[in-house]
Amino acid sequence: xxxxxxPRACVRRAVVLGKTTTPEFGWKGVTDNPLYGITRNxxxxxxxxxxxxxxxxxxxxxxLGLLHQGSDAGGSIRIPCSFTGTFGLKPTFGWVPQxxxxxxxxxxxxxxxxxxxxDSALLLSVIAHPDARDGYAGPACPIDWLAAPxxxxxxxxIAYSRDLGYASVAPDILRAVDAAVDELRAxxxxxxxxxxxxASPKATFDTLWHAGAxxxxxxxxxxxxxxxxxxxxAIAEHGKRLTLTDYLIAREARAALVAHMADFHRRFDLLxxxxxxxxxxxxxxxxxxxxxxxxxxxxxPFSYPFNxxxxxxxxxxxxxxxxxxxxxxxxxxxxxxxxRVMAVARLLETRWPxxxxxxxxx
Numbered sequence: 001x002x003x004x005x006x007p008r009a010c011v012r013r014a015v016v017l018g019k020t021t022t023p024e025f026g027w028k029g030v031t032d033n034p035l036y037g038i039t040r041n042x043x044x045x046x047x048x049x050x051x052x053x054x055x056x057x058x059x060x061x062x063x064l065g066l067l068h069q070g071s072d073a074g075g076s077i078r079i080p081c082s083f084t085g086t087f088g089l090k091p092t093f094g095w096v097p098q099x100x101x102x103x104x105x106x107x108x109x110x111x112x113x114x115x116x117x118x119d120s121a122l123l124l125s126v127i128a129h130p131d132a133r134d135g136y137a138g139p140a141c142p143i144d145w146l147a148a149p150x151x152x153x154x155x156x157x158i159a160y161s162r163d164l165g166y167a168s169v170a171p172d173i174l175r176a177v178d179a180a181v182d183e184l185r186a187x188x189x190x191x192x193x194x195x196x197x198x199a200s201p202k203a204t205f206d207t208l209w210h211a212g213a214x215x216x217x218x219x220x221x222x223x224x225x226x227x228x229x230x231x232x233x234a235i236a237e238h239g240k241r242l243t244l245t246d247y248l249i250a251r252e253a254r255a256a257l258v259a260h261m262a263d264f265h266r267r268f269d270l271l272x273x274x275x276x277x278x279x280x281x282x283x284x285x286x287x288x289x290x291x292x293x294x295x296x297x298x299x300x301p302f303s304y305p306f307n308x309x310x311x312x313x314x315x316x317x318x319x320x321x322x323x324x325x326x327x328x329x330x331x332x333x334x335x336x337x338x339x340r341v342m343a344v345a346r347l348l349e350t351r352w353p354x355x356x357x358x359x360x361x362x
Contacts, residue, residue, distance in 0.1 A: 014067075014126070017064075017065045018065075019055075020053070020055030020056045020058075020059050020068065021033065021036045021039055021054070021055035022051060022052045022053060022054065022055060022076075023051055023052050023054075023229065023232075024228060024229045024232050025103065025213075025216055025232065026051070026052035026053070026071055026073065026076055027052065027213060027229070027231070027232045027235070028051060028052060028229075028231060028232075028286055028295075028296045029050060029051050029052065029074070029075060029076070029079050029286075029296035029297075029299070029300050030048045030050060030051045030052075030054065030283070030285065030286055030296065031048065031049060031050070031051035031052060031053075031054025031055060031080070032283070032284055033229070034227070034229070038283050038284045039051075039054045039055050039058055039283070040058070040283050041058065041083060041084060041280050041283065041357075042058055042061045042062050042084060042357035042358075042359040042360060043061070043083075043084065043085070043280070043324075043325055043326065043357040043358065043359075044280070044325070045283075045359075046282060046283060047083075047280040047281060047282060047283055047325075048083065048280055048281060048282070048283040048284075048285070049061075049080050049083050049084050049280070049283075050079035050080035050081075050082065050083035050084070050276075050280065051076060051079060051080060052070075052071070052076035052079075053068075053070030053071060053072070053076045053077055053080050053088075053113060054080045056068040056069070056070045056080065056113045057070075057079075057080025057081055057083065057084040057086055057088075057113060058080070058084060060081075060084065060086040060113050060114055060115055061084040061085060061086050061115070061356075061357050061360065062357070062359060062360050063115060063360055066114070066115075066119060067112065067114055067119060067120075067122070067123045068112070068113040068114060069110060069111070069112060069113070069123070069127070070088060070110070070111060070112075070113045071098075071102065071108055071109070071110050071111075072088075072090040072108070072109045072110075072111060072303075072307065073102060073104040073107040073108035073109070073209070073212075073307055074104075074107065074205065074209065074297065074300065074303060074304040074307050075300045075302075075303025075304055075307070077089070077090050077109075077111050077113055077315070078090060078275050078303050078313060078314070078315040078328065078330065079275075079276065079300060079303060079315075080113070081113055081275070081315040081317075081328060082275035082276045082315045082317075082326065082327070082328025082330075083276070083280040083325075083326065083328075084326060084357070085317040085326030085355030085356075085357065086113060086114065086115055086317065086355075087112075087113070087114055087115065087116055087117045087119075087120055087314065087315065087316055087317065087345065087349070088111065088112065088113040088114075088120070088314065088315050089111045089112055089117075089120055089124070089312065089313075089314040089338070089341065089342065089345075090109045090111050090306070090307070090312065090313045090314070091109055091110075091111050091124070091128065091312050091338050092109075092138075092310060092311065092312045092335050092336050092337075092338055093106060093109055093136075093138075093310035093335075094136060094137050094138030094310075095124075095128045095138065095141045095143075095338065096109065096110040096111060096124075096127050096128050097110075097129075097130060097131035097133070097134035097137040098110055098134055098136070098137075099131060099133040099134050101134070101135070101136065102212075103212045103213065103215045103216050104208075104209065104212040104213075105136075105208075105212055106136060106310065107205075107208060107209065107212065107307045107308070108307075109307070109310075110127070111124075112124055112127075115354065116349055116354070117314070117316070117342060117345040117346045117349050118346055118349070120342075121145040121146055121342060121346065122145075122146065124143075124145040124342075125145040125146050128141045128143070128145065129141070143338055143339045143342075144339075145342065147339075147343075149342075149343050149346035149347045149350070150343055150347055151347070152187055152188045153184065153187040153188045153189040153344065153347070154188035154189075155188075155190070156188070156189045156190065156269050156270070156340075156344075157189075157190050157192070157267065157268045157269045157270075158181075158184055158189045158190065158191045158192070158268060158269065158270045158271075158272055159191075159192055159193075159194050159196065159264070159267075159268040159270070159271045159272065160181050160191050160192065160193050160194070160271075160272045160273075161193070161194065161195045161196060161271065161272070161273050162174055162177070162178075162193075162273070162274070163195075163273075163277075163301075164195055164196065164198075164200075164273060164301060164302065164305070165195035165196075165197070165198075165199075166199065166200045166301065167277050167301035167302065168277060169274055169277040169278075170277060170278050170279065170321070172279075172321040172322040172323075172327075173274055173276070173277060173278065173279070173321055173327055174274070176318055176319040176320065176321060176327040177272075177273075177274045177318065177327065177329055179318070179319060180272075180316075180318035180319065180329045180348070181272060181329075183348065183351060183352075184272070184344075184348075187347065187351075191272075192268070194268075196260075196261065196264050196271060197260070197264065198257060198260055198261075198305070200301065201253065201254075201257055201304075201305050201308055202297055202298075202301075202304075203250075204250045204253040204254055204257070204308060205297065205304045205305075205307070205308060206235075206297065207242060207246055207247060207249075207250035208247075208250050208251075208254070208308075209235070209297075210235045210236070210238045210239035210242065211239045211242055211247055211250075212239070213232060213235045213236040213239050214236045214237070214238075214239030214240045214242075215239075216232075216236055217233075217236050217237075217240070231286060231295075254308045254309075257305070257308050257309055258308070258309050258310070261309045261311065261334075262334065262335070265333075265334035265337075269333070269334075269337075269340055270331055270332065270333055270340055270341065270344060271331075271332040271333075272329065272330065272331055272332070273302045273329075273330045273332070274302055274327070274328070274329070274330060275302060275303070275315040275327075275328030275329065275330040276299070276300065276302065276303075276328060277299065277301060277302070278299060279321050279323060279325045280325055287299060302330055303330075306332055309335070310335055311332055311333060311334065311335050312332070312333045312335070312337065312338040312341045313330055313331065313332045313333075313341070314330065314331045314341050314342070314345050315328040315329070315330055316328065316329045316330075316331060316345045316348055316349065317329075317352075317354075317355045318348070318352065319352070320355070326355050329348075331344055331345060
């Protein structure tokens with residue numbers, strides 16, 4: 001969804017310009033659907049902008065509206081922001097209310113997608129307020145989203161993980177992210193190269209994700225189920241076959257990951273990673289053609305773990321790869337410390353030029 005807000009201090013009104021497209025029910029990390037077809041990347045139209053909030057990412061990159069809201073249950077804000085050279089934040093779960101609730105339940109976060117972190121702060125100052133209709137929402141958010149960013153990062157302890165200990169990342173992506181981390185050092189941060197120390201939680205995520213997808217089928221007729229994207233229907237039907245024990249085991253593994261990361265952040269104020277391990281690929285495909293990836297979760301190893309933990313995580317555009325396509329830097333904070341993530345993001349954007357796709361320069 002795209003909108004414009006007044007910059008006045010007491011902002012509570014918006015002019016909604018339109019809705020932007022997603023895959024069916026936001027189920028995958030790219031954006032295409034039978035109703036509107038394929039959404040394309042403003043940097044190169046033959047490539048995907050990512051998803052599931054791919055329409056919002058493309059619109060933000062083209063400056064079609066100042067503010068855009070996305071939903072992120074496995075990376076759906078951060079993926080398109082990385083692929084389109086824009087900024088996006090998945091806030092701590094509960095800061096931004098959702099109603100009706102997502103089928104993905106407590107994996108799903110609502111947050112801003114904009115051309116700058118400063119614009120996202122403006123949107124968060126309006127949407128990060130309690131709503132009694134959301135039974136999952138937390139207490140009132142105490143963060144002053146519009147606070148001025150710091151000018152230096154002295155004393156900030158940052159962990160940098162190139163691959164979380166198990167991901168494979170393209171060399172040119174790593175070069176751009178390494179350069180961004182050097183900027184954090186130059187700003188005074190104490191940067192330690194260290195992995196957070198957990199194994200890939202893909203099986204845990206898939207169980208919870210597929211269980212959520214199965215709920216979608218409950219409200220659909222047989223004809224509607226037949227019309228679904230085949231990939232969505234396949235994971236939903238797998239979700240139907242999961243047992244209560246499967247689900248509870250996944251819940252326990254999730255709780256253990258939450259505890260692990262809470263302990264990790266006793267030593268580090270932020271965790272920094274690439275947002276994605278690869279460049280945008282051909283539009284109209286769930287995975288890069290010719291790759292060994294089975295599904296979209298395989299090529300998004302840095303995003304979905306932090307939906308499981310409900311931590312704030314942002315994608316900040318940090319440069320270009322060897323082919324001239326955007327690269328995202330992911331900033332992950334402890335739960336409820338979105339202020340740290342936003343402070344660093346807003347400082348970094350003052351140091352780097354804004355990325356503008358060729359289609360927006362004409």
